[in-house]
């Protein structure tokens with residue numbers, strides 16, 4: 314929610330009021346440096362909704378100053394660029410020091426009053442080498458920058474906590490990945506980009522003073538309600554654990570797969586960050602691996618809840634010197650399972666249009682996932698079309714039924730579902746009538762998600778300097794729950810060629 318008058322008071326770029334709470338931490342937490350200029354930059358895309366969060370006038374998008382600034386070629390008044398240090402566990406293995414190897418923080422811009430900390434960090438991703446670049450080139454490619462841009466904004470529209478994307482600036486500068494690509498800078502906004510790995514960094518160096526400084530900063534700025542808790546560091550771990558569990562439940566409920574759930578990609582605020590080889594589930598397979606580099610399937614769809622719990626353990630380990638007692642760490646982490654279960658139950662009931670919870674609901678839900686798995690049903694279309702089901706009119710099921718190879722198995726499940734809906738009606742709840750249920754279900758089951766092939770079409774056009782498809786997709790994805798008849802094609806099953814698409818860690 315915008316604070317009254319906030320959105321109305323749109324500012325030009327050079328009047329953004331910057332603050333620098335992160336830069337006020339001791340110098341060991343970061344390196345001050347300038348972005349590396351990007352030759353001949355051009356605007357690829359920008360999000361007016363993201364700009365509104367920091368009160369930035371979208372009329373600025375067209376200006377040379379905007380392009381130069383978000384290419385990293387010009388430092389706006391008041392910015393103090395820096396790269397932050399962190400470490401992390403990658404694919405279950407301690408990786409040691411990582412850090413912002415290609416991201417540069419300009420500072421925090423004042424945001425709507427409800428934003429935690431009252432400001433949003435503005436971070437350029439792909440802005441050149443830093444002391445933390447290791448073997449990398451400090452760049453991001455156009456392809457992955459467009460994917461991050463679109464997905465950040467799509468997730469926000471789905472109501473899922475996430476970093477936001479302000480814009481992507483491109484250049485013809487060549488960048489080598491599996492093949493030659495071109496460079497881009499994506500500008501991201503979030504209250505903070507502090508990660509689990511930011512804490513692990515100090516824990517593994519035995520630097521308890523810095524660990525405490527970081528925890529105190531995070532609590533004071535983002536969790537002020539915990540400051541007066543009996544055991545604030547334990548309370549912080551418990552709250553991050555709870556938020557993480559709820560976040561994963563939200564991912565599972567829309568079929569989102571992050572792809573690289575390393576501890577350095579886990580936000581201390583419980584928001585989705587660091588979009589790389591992510592994907593949305595299409596033909597349902599609980600074991601689906603969206604990241605081609607993840608050969609073991611560590612981050613497969615069905616693994617995400619367990620892996621994020623593991624990541625919370627890694628955070629708990631790192632906070633142990635502050636919390637003091639192992640038992641207190643365990644107690645804080647123990648809330649994960651129930652927080653996840655409570656959230657996923659609520660989300661699945663809503664997805665099924667069920668307002669009450671009944672004893673045998675888990676059987677109905679388990680049978681549904683088994684049916685989806687056996688028939689490799691498109692995740693998004695299944696839930697969307699389920700909303701069109703009518704109690705007394707099986708003919709209305711046809712588009713839904715058509716998604717299944719095994720029609721009798723579908724009919725079987727649908728009759729169980731109808732029986733369950735009938736029990737929902739007990740007590741004359743007319744809100745459970747077909748029309749009301751349909752509206753309620755369509756408000757939680759998106760029609761439009763960022764399918765890989767939709768992103769791919771937009772990327773290929775952008776690689777030929779046609780950015781119109783990105784803008785169109787952004788508009789569609791900003792209203793994922795609305796029927797948008799002119800964009801019906803964007804809600805269709807993926808074309809055959811889409812199954813050949815591979816996304817990997819290479820970005």
Ligand code: AMP
Nearest residue numbers: 411412413414415446449450451452587
């Ligand atoms: P990611 O898998 O994108 O979350 O990145 C893991 C780590 O590698 C982070 O420390 C990144 O900053 C760093 N990194 C990834 N790509 C590059 C690159 N092209 N240049 C420098 N550092 C990179």
Ligand code: MG
Nearest residue numbers: 577578586587
């Ligand atoms: Mg990362």
